[in-house]
Amino acid sequence: GAGVSQSPSNKVTEKGKDVELRCDPISGHTALYWYRQSLGQGLEFLIYFQGNSAPDKSGLPSDRFSAERTGGSVSTLTIQRTQQEDSAVYLCASSLRTEETQYFGPGTRLLVL
């Protein structure tokens, strides 16, 4: 079956612009996570969704970062007024239920010039 998909696969933007990153989880998966993989910080958690609710946003690095999930499916991570330190690979993962194995998407590579 289809895995987790993310789009775009690559994004180049200018400092100060807003970007939207999309995640399509595996169908039926109720839990969804966003992570960031950067050279300086390694792999770090950003936000967790259960259905359309985000009970854990503790990893969002600043108020420029926000995310939503609609219909218990697609999630969008938005970064406003991008900075060069936002350059990273943004990974999405989903699991059937919270306690189940997380399946990762291929990531979106973001470069802020």
Next chain:
Amino acid sequence: GDSVTQMEGPVTLSEEAFLTINCTYTATGYPSLFWYVQYPGEGLQLLLKATKADDKGSNKGFEATYRKETTSFHLEKGSVQVSDSAVYFCALSDRRLYGNEKLTFGTGTRLTIIP
């Protein structure tokens, strides 16, 4: 907070050599422990896991044992193959503490196997 420390890489071995990648953790609760692998050009995928002390996770010839007394979860394989070349991440989660399974990762170890 919770943290994971794993062996610095890169690691280069000859085919059929024995592999150990060290991983230790610091956690306030009772975490589950994982090894994830990222093959070249592919996404992260779960290799194995253990959910409580003394559990052994195993998959594709890899093994790791959850050692609470030494707070360790070292990855081992008896005879590596060229196809094992990848980046390996040790990770933990603690749903009882955080209410979800968010993963805390180590820095990753790049493994290269030469024929």
